[in-house]
Amino acid sequence: MDLKLEDKRALVTGGSRGIGKAIARQLAREGVKCAICARTEDALKAAAEDLERETGRRVLPIVADISQADSIKRLVDSASAALGGVDILVNNAGRVSGGVAEDFAGVTDDLILRDFEERVLGYLRCARAVVPLMKSTGWGRIINVGGMAARTAGAISAGARNAATVHLTKSLAVELGRWGINVNAIHPGATVTERLGERLSGRAARRGVTVGELTQQIAANVSIGRLVTAEEIAYVAAFLASPLSVGINGEVIAVSGGVGVAVHY
Numbered sequence: 001m002d003l004k005l006e007d008k009r010a011l012v013t014g015g016s017r018g019i020g021k022a023i024a025r026q027l028a029r030e031g032v033k034c035a036i037c038a039r040t041e042d043a044l045k046a047a048a049e050d051l052e053r054e055t056g057r058r059v060l061p062i063v064a065d066i067s068q069a070d071s072i073k074r075l076v077d078s079a080s081a082a083l084g085g086v087d088i089l090v091n092n093a094g095r096v097s098g099g100v101a102e103d104f105a106g107v108t109d110d111l112i113l114r115d116f117e118e119r120v121l122g123y124l125r126c127a128r129a130v131v132p133l134m135k136s137t138g139w140g141r142i143i144n145v146g147g148m149a150a151r152t153a154g155a156i157s158a159g160a161r162n163a164a165t166v167h168l169t170k171s172l173a174v175e176l177g178r179w180g181i182n183v184n185a186i187h188p189g190a191t192v193t194e195r196l197g198e199r200l201s202g203r204a205a206r207r208g209v210t211v212g213e214l215t216q217q218i219a220a221n222v223s224i225g226r227l228v229t230a231e232e233i234a235y236v237a238a239f240l241a242s243p244l245s246v247g248i249n250g251e252v253i254a255v256s257g258g259v260g261v262a263v264h265y
């Protein structure tokens, strides 16, 4: 299927590794010109070089911190100037939960405030900066990466920021659909990325198991019997970025391999 993405222009936040890098790679493979951002310059530049080498497409690294309003403005101005506009925004940058305890006993005010500054305000501010560019062409796609903690009690800060991400997604979709801009969210399940072992080590230590044992425990609750990969998230993101996804707006798609037994309708 031709996703009709050739020569579209995308900004992927948090593109130096993990899910964001996989999404930028998939978009570039589909012919999209990408800008990627992260806070760590060396890793970001190396990722852009990797992606350009692998895909033969332009991938522009822009250092930015999406928890800072002025940094987001510079990011979007630079991406737009270099690419000639922005058609697709993938809001992905942020903390992955699991590293620190977020239950009632463990969650801190600081963690919640940082999560809302980075995830909720960061995603909103990035959308606010790109929407005028999208309106000027009458077309756009915004994809917000959330997380399954929105649907499961336990991790208080991750749950709150992911639930707020869903609300933001729906609210923007309702307002922006008439401008040709579709806004959707993806909830990754526990995902295989290059940082999987590092990410699970804190939780494994808290439970007194090894990272391998914890990975097996998590996989046992996934219907497909294993963790999804960043590449598998990227396939869904590429479809949501495509003009072909016009019928999907304000929705949340879990890309978890099938977790839990709750029926969401």
Ligand SMILES: NC(=O)c1ccc[n+]([C@@H]2O[C@H](COP(=O)([O-])OP(=O)(O)OC[C@H]3O[C@@H](n4cnc5c(N)ncnc54)[C@H](OP(=O)(O)O)[C@@H]3O)[C@@H](O)[C@H]2O)c1
Pocket (backbone or CB within 6 Å): 013, 014, 015, 016, 017, 018, 019, 020, 037, 038, 039, 040, 041, 043, 064, 065, 066, 067, 092, 093, 094, 095, 096, 097, 118, 145, 146, 147, 148, 187, 188, 189, 190, 191, 192, 193, 195
């Ligand atoms: N991996 C999972 O299992 C999983 C599950 C559910 C949801 N998610 C969500 O999916 C997204 C990506 O996860 P991932 O596993 O790919 O994470 P990751 O491997 O830690 O990558 C995060 C990316 O975002 C960047 N970043 C982090 N904070 C940033 C900030 N304030 N400003 C700009 N860039 C920032 C990082 O680079 P720098 O550190 O250099 O800035 C990196 O490029 C996150 O929003 C996460 O909450 C992940």
